[in-house]
Amino acid sequence: MKNKxxxxxxxxNKQSKSIAASLLAEHFTITIIENNEKNFQNAMLDGYENxxxxxxxxxxxLEKLDIKQDDWILCLMNDEHLNAYLILSLRAYCxxxxxxxxxxxxxxxxxxxxxxANEVIDIYQVSANRIHNIFEKPIATKLMDNFISDAHQIxxxxxxIPKNSFLHGTVINEVDFNKFGLxxxxxxDKELGDEFVFAATNINHKLDIGxxxxxxxxxxxxxxxxxxxxxxxx
Amino acid sequence: MFSKYxxxxxxxxxxxxRYNNTKxxxxxxxxxxxYSYKKIVDLFLIILILxxxxxxxxxxxxxxxxWMHIFDYYIVTIIFGxxxxxxxxxxxxxxxxxxxxxxxxQFLKSKFNFYTTxxxxxxxxxxxxxxxxxxxxxxxxxxxxxxxxxxRIFKLLRYTKSIGQFIDVLKTKRFELMTxxxxxxxxxxTAGVAMYAVEGNINKNINSLFDxxxxxxxxxxxxxxxxxxPVTTMGRVISMITIINGLVLMAFATSVIVSAFLDxxxxxxxxxxxxxxxxxxxxxxxxGYGQMVKMLLRxxxxxxxxxxxxxxxxxxxxxxKDGFNVITDxxxxxxVLAQFNIQYADISVLCLGNNDVExxxxxxxxxxxxxxxxxxxxxSDQSMKKKFILAGADHIIIPNQTANIMLLTSIxxxxxxxxxxxxxxxxxAAYLDEIKVLAYDKLAxxxxxxxxxxxxxxxxxxxxxxxxxxxxxxxxxxxILEPNDILLIMGLKISVEHFVNTFQRGLK
Numbered sequence: 001m002k003n004k005x006x007x008x009x010x011x012x013n014k015q016s017k018s019i020a021a022s023l024l025a026e027h028f029t030i031t032i033i034e035n036n037e038k039n040f041q042n043a044m045l046d047g048y049e050n051x052x053x054x055x056x057x058x059x060x061x062l063e064k065l066d067i068k069q070d071d072w073i074l075c076l077m078n079d080e081h082l083n084a085y086l087i088l089s090l091r092a093y094c095x096x097x098x099x100x101x102x103x104x105x106x107x108x109x110x111x112x113x114x115x116x117a118n119e120v121i122d123i124y125q126v127s128a129n130r131i132h133n134i135f136e137k138p139i140a141t142k143l144m145d146n147f148i149s150d151a152h153q154i155x156x157x158x159x160x161i162p163k164n165s166f167l168h169g170t171v172i173n174e175v176d177f178n179k180f181g182l183x184x185x186x187x188x189d190k191e192l193g194d195e196f197v198f199a200a201t202n203i204n205h206k207l208d209i210g211x212x213x214x215x216x217x218x219x220x221x222x223x224x225x226x227x228x229x230x231x232x233x234x
Numbered sequence: 235m236f237s238k239y240x241x242x243x244x245x246x247x248x249x250x251x252r253y254n255n256t257k258x259x260x261x262x263x264x265x266x267x268x269y270s271y272k273k274i275v276d277l278f279l280i281i282l283i284l285x286x287x288x289x290x291x292x293x294x295x296x297x298x299x300x301w302m303h304i305f306d307y308y309i310v311t312i313i314f315g316x317x318x319x320x321x322x323x324x325x326x327x328x329x330x331x332x333x334x335x336x337x338x339x340q341f342l343k344s345k346f347n348f349y350t351t352x353x354x355x356x357x358x359x360x361x362x363x364x365x366x367x368x369x370x371x372x373x374x375x376x377x378x379x380x381x382x383x384x385x386r387i388f389k390l391l392r393y394t395k396s397i398g399q400f401i402d403v404l405k406t407k408r409f410e411l412m413t414x415x416x417x418x419x420x421x422x423x424t425a426g427v428a429m430y431a432v433e434g435n436i437n438k439n440i441n442s443l444f445d446x447x448x449x450x451x452x453x454x455x456x457x458x459x460x461x462x463x464p465v466t467t468m469g470r471v472i473s474m475i476t477i478i479n480g481l482v483l484m485a486f487a488t489s490v491i492v493s494a495f496l497d498x499x500x501x502x503x504x505x506x507x508x509x510x511x512x513x514x515x516x517x518x519x520x521x522g523y524g525q526m527v528k529m530l531l532r533x534x535x536x537x538x539x540x541x542x543x544x545x546x547x548x549x550x551x552x553x554x555k556d557g558f559n560v561i562t563d564x565x566x567x568x569x570v571l572a573q574f575n576i577q578y579a580d581i582s583v584l585c586l587g588n589n590d591v592e593x594x595x596x597x598x599x600x601x602x603x604x605x606x607x608x609x610x611x612x613x614s615d616q617s618m619k620k621k622f623i624l625a626g627a628d629h630i631i632i633p634n635q636t637a638n639i640m641l642l643t644s645i646x647x648x649x650x651x652x653x654x655x656x657x658x659x660x661x662x663a664a665y666l667d668e669i670k671v672l673a674y675d676k677l678a679x680x681x682x683x684x685x686x687x688x689x690x691x692x693x694x695x696x697x698x699x700x701x702x703x704x705x706x707x708x709x710x711x712x713x714i715l716e717p718n719d720i721l722l723i724m725g726l727k728i729s730v731e732h733f734v735n736t737f738q739r740g741l742k
Contacts, residue, residue, distance in 0.1 A: 015634050124526040183693060
């Protein structure tokens with residue numbers, strides 16, 4: 001069962017509309033914040049009833065928002081200047097929240113990061129990377145497209161090791177992922193400060209509760225593995 | 235009976251692969267700028283021309299050996315003669331004209347007229363014979379009058395692009411230059427006649443009208459040898475007027491030529507870029523300049539084998555300023571894409587503008603030229619994807635969608651996001667590479683178990699099998715590698731390189 005997470009989406013446009021719909025499908029609750037009357041009305045019409053119309057340049061207005069520590073903040077305003085200003089304002093009093101933004105130019109990515117965004121997805125960089133890979137690594141690109149398209153059969157998936165799992169306390173080299181039809185890609189070890197370590201470096205860490213492992217495999221195999229992972233062995 | 239035989243022969247030639255291939259070969263080596271061996275033939279002919287001129291200059295004050303004379307008189311002449319005949323042959327297809335005329339007569343149920351057809355054939359060949367290039371070629375062949383051989387130097391025009399371009403530029407100002415030339419003739423004639431009338435009986439250096447016209451030309455050109463000079467006041471007045479006229483005409487002519495060059499400069503530069511790129515076996519044509527193109531070229535400049543097409547001259551200037559190869563042209567026009575070496579080169583077209591309608595039109599334009607052109611196009615959203623596929627795009631990039639998926643992954647699976655981001659950006663930490671199994675390398679015939687990927691700190695993700703075009707994900711360790719398989723492996727860049735060096739050193 002997935003936890004109910006909350007996302008604050010600043011700016012309601014074509015892009016945020018699609019992101020909001022996908023987040024809803026992932027069981028998120030969503031609040032849309034808009035400073036434009038027309039966009040606000042559009043959000044309301046699309047069923048986001050707890051949307052708010054407010055002046056995002058006013059710190060007092062932002063402070064009134066009930067943003068919890070685990071909430072996600074998505075800054076998707078059309079105006080890049082406003083987006084950077086908003087990130088800066090939000091970071092001032094949401095120190096621990098994850099702020100994600102989308103950038104539309106080479107130069108604004110760095111500015112948004114400096115303003116305080118945890119992740120900035122550079123819309124053109126991502127596409128340029130893809131074109132580069134189509135030329136240089138066509139097979140890999142086909143596979144990657146498979147991962148990121150909706151119609152995938154093979155995916156990357158991350159698993160957090162739960163309590164009483166069969167993996168808890170085992171050493172990574174002892175686990176035969178092949179038995180599940182999966183390839184172990186790497187892990188994020190709590191002991192190492194959440195640093196991601198690729199399997200190719202022949203890591204041999206002990207797996208503990210809360211560690212995250214990444215595997216690649218067919219969707220049904222990944223689902224089976226997840227089910228098996230959550231089985232209590234005690 | 236004779237007509238019947240001619241028609242039969244024409245059909246025979248039309249269906250003969252040998253004849254058509256031979257003709258194609260000669261066309262390629264003589265006329266096809268994109269044919270690599272043409273350069274060698276051109277170079278050979280240039281050397282012949284130069285050697286012939288050198289022999290002529292040397293022979294003026296020295297006696298030349300007999301072999302040199304034979305070489306210049308017979309060998310060079312025979313080679314140029316053969317070249318002339320071949321050019322005349324490839325200029326048009328006689329058999330096609332005969333077949334066309336025959337089929338027309340069959341359709342109209344009239345009698346096939348051999349003499350009318352012959353006239354049409356001769357008319358087409360005459361078009362070639364009277365062209366300036368063919369006239370120069372013909373003069374170069376005739377060795378009868380020795381000094382005529384100096385005209386062989388004009389044959390160089392055929393093989394030197396710069397001179398050809400210079401003439402093309404002058405052709406654009408033909409009307410202005412012709413007007414100036416006629417004015418010059420008129421002024422020289424008038425000045426010559428006037429001088430003859432004034433000083434014909436007084437000046438001992440002017441003995442005929444020819445002397446006076448000669449003086450007028452030398453004075454107009456401001457050269458002034460001084461062999462003929464005016465001796466009367468009226469003669470000096472005529473000289474002064476002639477000199478001023480000459481200066482004005484010279485200034486006009488210079489400005490006309492300079493303006494012609496300025497008008498054509500962009501076009502000349504563009505043609506140079508196209509010629510250079512057409513020499514490559516594989517290149518990329520980018521349509522629609524923007525942020526994405528900038529980022530792409532920063533990451534992968536395709537070994538400089540690319541050209542950007544931009545129809546707005548202002549934007550073109552900006553792109554050139556950014557240091558990229560650009561030409562001002564509209565990629566949606568058929569003739570613009572047709573000037574690239576579509577027949578021989580492996581061309582990829584990137585349609586990365588932000589206008590879906592324009593992008594679709596460019597895809598259709600490229601695919602109408604050749605289905606083999608690979609097209610990667612940018613679409614504004616998912617709803618457009620179907621149209622792009624129908625138009626023939628091989629890959630479709632939807633920036634918003636890709637960014638949205640990355641954003642959602644970064645929320646739902648942040649660790650996976652980091653992995654994907656590293657892989658997409660080709661970062662060293664997670665290098666995803668493809669290794670092709672070559673027919674005779676050490677990989678072919680080996681099992682996956684034998685290759686010990688784990689020991690080599692690599693992950694084998696899958697194999698793209700060319701024989702069955704299947705992608706085998708996570709193949710079993712007993713799988714035997716076949717030639718042309720492509721291994722998709724992940725690891726540190728250094729591990730991948732070590733693997734390639736171990737198994738394919740000197741082969742890849």
